[in-house]
Amino acid sequence: MPKPLLQLMDLILSQKKTHVSSFNVAAKTLGREFFKENVEGKDFDSSSGKDVLSILANEVLAQIASLTLAGHETTASTLTWSLFELCNHPEQQNRISAEILQVRSRHGSTGKLTSEDYDSMPFMNAVIKETLRFHRIAPALLRVLACDNVIPLSDPVTTSTGVKVTEIPVEKGQLVEIGIGYYNRNPTVWGSDADVWNPDRFLGELDKQTPVGVYTNFLTFSIMIFKNIYPNTTTRRWSPLLYWLAFFAVMELQVILFELIESFKFALPKAGINIKRRMLGL
Ligand code: HEM
Numbered sequence: 001m002p003k004p005l006l007q008l009m010d011l012i013l014s015q016k017k018t019h020v021s022s023f024n025v026a027a028k029t030l031g032r033e034f035f036k037e038n039v040e041g042k043d044f045d046s047s048s049g050k051d052v053l054s055i056l057a058n059e060v061l062a063q064i065a066s067l068t069l070a071g072h073e074t075t076a077s078t079l080t081w082s083l084f085e086l087c088n089h090p091e092q093q094n095r096i097s098a099e100i101l102q103v104r105s106r107h108g109s110t111g112k113l114t115s116e117d118y119d120s121m122p123f124m125n126a127v128i129k130e131t132l133r134f135h136r137i138a139p140a141l142l143r144v145l146a147c148d149n150v151i152p153l154s155d156p157v158t159t160s161t162g163v164k165v166t167e168i169p170v171e172k173g174q175l176v177e178i179g180i181g182y183y184n185r186n187p188t189v190w191g192s193d194a195d196v197w198n199p200d201r202f203l204g205e206l207d208k209q210t211p212v213g214v215y216t217n218f219l220t221f222s223i224m225i226f227k228n229i230y231p232n233t234t235t236r237r238w239s240p241l242l243y244w245l246a247f248f249a250v251m252e253l254q255v256i257l258f259e260l261i262e263s264f265k266f267a268l269p270k271a272g273i274n275i276k277r278r279m280l281g282l
Contacts, residue, residue, distance in 0.1 A: 023065075023069065024065055027061075027064060027065035027068045027069065028061050028064075028065060030064065030068065031060065031061040031064035031065065032061070034064060035057065035060070035061075070245075071245075071248075071249070073137075074137045074138075074249065075249050075252050075253060075256075077135075077137050078128075078131055078132060078135065078137060078249075078253060079253060079256055079257065081131050081134075081135035082127060082128065082131040082253070082257060083260070083266050084268075084275065085127070085130075085131060085134075085135075085197050086127070086261075086266055087266050087267050087268045088197075088268070089197075090267070092123075092127065092199060093261065093265070093266060095123045096121070096123060096124045096127065096257070096261045097261055097262075099121040099122075099123055099124055100121075100124075100258060100261060100262045102121075103117050103120065103121065103258075104262075113258075115251060115254075118251070118254035118255065118258065119254075121254075121258075122203060123199065123203070124254065124257060124258065124261075125202070125254070126199035126200065126201075126202035126203050127199045127257070128250060128253050128254065128257065129199070129202045129216050129218075130197055130198060130199040130201065130202055131197070132216070132218060132220045132221075133184045133185075133190075133216075133218045133220065134184070134185070134197045135277075136180045136181050136184050136218070136219070136220045137220065138180060138220075139179070139180060139181060140177045140178060140179055140180055141177070141178040141180065141219070141222055142175060142176070142177055142178075143175070143176045143178070144173065144174070144175055144176075145170055145171065145172055145173060145174045145175075145176060146172065147172045148169070148170070148171050148172050149169075149170050150167045150168065150169050150170065151167060151168045151170055151176075152166065152167045153165065153166055153167060153168065154188075155188060178219070180218075180219040180220060183218070183219045184218045184219055184220065189217070202216070221245075221246040221249070
């Protein structure tokens with residue numbers, strides 16, 4: 001599509017844009033309340049001043065908005081899909097319950113647990129990984145190319161005219177969209193059951209491979225080695241921040257899933273419910 005047309009389309013208000021802008025307003029309101037509660041004697045009106053404090057407040061409010069969206073909806077949706085899968089696979093839910101009993105037998109029912117305890121539960125962690133793989137939250141990674149380059153293909157493609165393509169030339173300024181779901185369910189990476197939710201795949205050798213992702217071998221949390229392969233291709237590159245965010249998200253998932261499965265048994269109101277994924281904030 002021609003660039004001017006794309007720029008024009010960008011100006012048109014869509015339902016999604018309205019949704020994002022009302023989200024921003026709500027997140028900033030929440031951020032202001034957070035300020036009032038946590039910064040003694042400060043009632044920031046970040047919109048007015050240009051002093052250091054107001055600039056700082058604006059920055060923090062923007063961060064609160066990103067963290068509410070990036071850090072809340074992502075883990076909440078992943079947790080929802082984990083529970084949905086566990087409802088469809090009650091035997092797998094029982095395997096997590098058995099691991100919880102083992103951990104509790106070491107610490108008692110009210111003992112304080114550490115991250116080592118959560119990491120010592122291979123099956124619960126396999127469920128988290130498989131859900132992150134199978135139900136990726138963000139659909140794609142977007143990169144604007146900083147210079148002309150070529151993307152090598154691991155599997156050559158033969159075009160309709162019979163030409164074998166082994167690499168794709170790309171131009172500076174071009175937007176490249178990397179399909180997370182495509183990679184996460186690619187049979188050449190995951191085997192013929194790539195389209196099946198099967199946590200056991202993460203109990204074997206596969207779990208020791210991390211060739212692509214920030215966490216385990218999937219793209220759900222973005223790419224770790226992109227920078228090393230194509231040093232100049234991206235305007236946004238992997239940062240250590242993403243690494244820590246991924247592990248923070250996994251810790252959240254471990255703790256909440258543990259508590260929920262320990263306290264409740266999850267089941268669907270009736271069998272065979274098919275849930276259609278729709279894009280919300282992300
Ligand atoms: C299941 C949980 C999560 C998933 C699947 C997820 C996924 C992602 C993805 C795909 C990106 C884009 C990275 C890129 O463009 O290369 C991203 C960025 C980001 N995420 Fe998450 N995320 C999760 C949890 C969290 C949490 C818990 C936080 C914060 C507490 C968070 C904060 C962020 C931030 C700040 C960025 C932007 C980083 C940057 O541009 O350098 N995310 N996340």
